[in-house]
Amino acid sequence: MRIQISIGGERLTATLSEGAAVRDLVAQLPVTVYMVDHGQFEKTGRLPSPLSREGQPDGADPDVGDVGYYAPGNDLVLYYGDQSYFPGIVILGRLDGDAAQRLARLDGPVRARVEARDD
Template structure:
């Protein structure tokens, strides 16, 4: 199993899924633009998640991304950052285009950096998080390694190519799949 493959546990802890759904509903997203908080992230952040990553099935790790009339899916990795993203769903993120390789926009709250390296080299089709800006990132082109990048999972199918066809800024709604 490679580090980017979702964990295929024989069974998920139902309580963990219920907790993630409850937290997502309580802290849920809002329509319109999200605002990124300022302050430290990860290990230096006293408010960062220290809970263990829930043991979720592949189905629990699916998210739906809607941009206009286009719908995509992604499969999240089994990580503390991905689990934190699930607690924020549904969320609507106003995204801008950067360098013809990625769409980025701020999440409502920072994601945990527990267990993450200082940076990553995302592949075309990765779903990511840029920790310094608290940004969700859709990689549709080749981005080189950079500090602060966290790979959250993979866009499914031809989603990266379809996102590449969308010029300029977008509004993306991300929901549990």
């Protein structure tokens, strides 16, 4: 499944993987998430409802360009920099193309509109 993320004047796309957490995210779409920079390597924002962690490891080591979920904070996370392994992270998918680089150029808090794509 693909999603579109409209954020700070940019339209980014991402491809989601399979799993219970992804199904829970898709069920919440469309959703607006208010995101902030965290650690100069990710944008994070609280989702309306928690996502399932069924079948997921205790944590993950996300790559630049990953779309993730931080369970303890109930946050959607867009990684534009390097994050090492951290407990509570679930990888949901990947940003497409140069989306991570474009995301890195957006300073400060942003409003992200996340919607399913038909293609």
